[in-house]
Amino acid sequence: MGKCDILLRTMKTITMKIRPDAGTFDEKEEEILRRAGKIIKEGGLVAFPTETVYGLGGDALNRASARKIYEAKGRPSDNPLIVHICRFEDIFRIVPEVPAAAGRLAEAFWPGPLTMILPKADSVPYETTGGLDTVAVRLPSHPAARKLIAYSGGYVAAPSANLSGRPSPTEAEYVIQDMDGRIDMILDGGKVGIGLESTIVDLTVVPPQILRPGHVTQEMLGGVLGEIDTDVTILSDGGGQAPKAPGMKYRHYAPKGEMAIVEGPREQVAAYINGQVEKDRLRGERTGVICTEESLDGYRADVVKCLGRREDQESIGRNLYSMLRQMDDEGVTRIYSESFADRGFGQAIMNRLLKAAGHRVIRVQ
Ligand code: TXA
Ligand code: MG
Numbered sequence: 001m002g003k004c005d006i007l008l009r010t011m012k013t014i015t016m017k018i019r020p021d022a023g024t025f026d027e028k029e030e031e032i033l034r035r036a037g038k039i040i041k042e043g044g045l046v047a048f049p050t051e052t053v054y055g056l057g058g059d060a061l062n063r064a065s066a067r068k069i070y071e072a073k074g075r076p077s078d079n080p081l082i083v084h085i086c087r088f089e090d091i092f093r094i095v096p097e098v099p100a101a102a103g104r105l106a107e108a109f110w111p112g113p114l115t116m117i118l119p120k121a122d123s124v125p126y127e128t129t130g131g132l133d134t135v136a137v138r139l140p141s142h143p144a145a146r147k148l149i150a151y152s153g154g155y156v157a158a159p160s161a162n163l164s165g166r167p168s169p170t171e172a173e174y175v176i177q178d179m180d181g182r183i184d185m186i187l188d189g190g191k192v193g194i195g196l197e198s199t200i201v202d203l204t205v206v207p208p209q210i211l212r213p214g215h216v217t218q219e220m221l222g223g224v225l226g227e228i229d230t231d232v233t234i235l236s237d238g239g240g241q242a243p244k245a246p247g248m249k250y251r252h253y254a255p256k257g258e259m260a261i262v263e264g265p266r267e268q269v270a271a272y273i274n275g276q277v278e279k280d281r282l283r284g285e286r287t288g289v290i291c292t293e294e295s296l297d298g299y300r301a302d303v304v305k306c307l308g309r310r311e312d313q314e315s316i317g318r319n320l321y322s323m324l325r326q327m328d329d330e331g332v333t334r335i336y337s338e339s340f341a342d343r344g345f346g347q348a349i350m351n352r353l354l355k356a357a358g359h360r361v362i363r364v365q
Contacts, residue, residue, distance in 0.1 A: 012181075043065050053160045060081065078246055295338065
């Protein structure tokens, strides 16, 4: 822990438990959510579960709250925040003209893991949008998130609740690791369902463009919108081109160890990785492998982590960030990961893996 870090961890952070799947909340939970909402209304910060990852919430219409969020995350302030709402009609206060396409997407995918980029109204401070004239809007499906947003006044700016550069937190324990002493409160709703951040679609361009892939897939968006584009940097390093979502240009989701993705037939991949592991060991490296259930027994690295069955994309997505964090916790300095199909939700999985690996991909035959 650096000196700066100690100085910044000066607040008393309280953690409160909320049942993850409660259709209705009991009186005690209502009280906790009311108290959390009051903190946000008064300019404080509360981390909370959503269906994708944990968010770090502050009042989206209060410029001082936005500044506090950047400070707590150690995040550059040109990286805009997503504004979370809990009812569709609340969008009209922050977006002056809602295009028909946004209505159709909301109808199909809200509440849920989809964020839309739209022109912003004057009510949204530039601190929240990182100086942009557009605003990112999302209506999450997680019951505790929606209740919290309602108690907070309706507009909660929430980036993922990790320190900048760390993988997004999928459990309250990871939020505590990153945010204890930096924020007012953490709502512990257990492990999240999806595990990767929401799909971001930019509706200010024609055709609309996917800036970040997520659980709402390109195929699903295409089904509603007809034509849909994707930012070229999603699955390639873009040949030096900057991603359109400012946050996507940072080396995000990154574990501390150096990581590579190994692609090819299963046996050759295992043979290659085991060969590398031997060499790394001689150099004093601590090695880790991220793999699937099918190949789990074939690896000889120091730490071997399984994401689930290869065809179970839901499980792979849900476990990925936790595995990257566990590699850090185990002091792994060299990480090798298997590669995955990049169709459907797999596009989001490969996008995050490629970013974590800094686009280092090794192809074996
Ligand atoms: O699933 C999620 O979206 C989670 C949960 C907490 O809701 N939130 C999240 O926020 O992932 P964050 O801040 O970690 O990622 C937001 C991304 C960044 O890459 C940012 O640059 C982009 O959205 N973004 C936000 N506003 C934008 C805008 N107006 N134009 C383009 N990109 C924008
Ligand atoms: Mg993030």
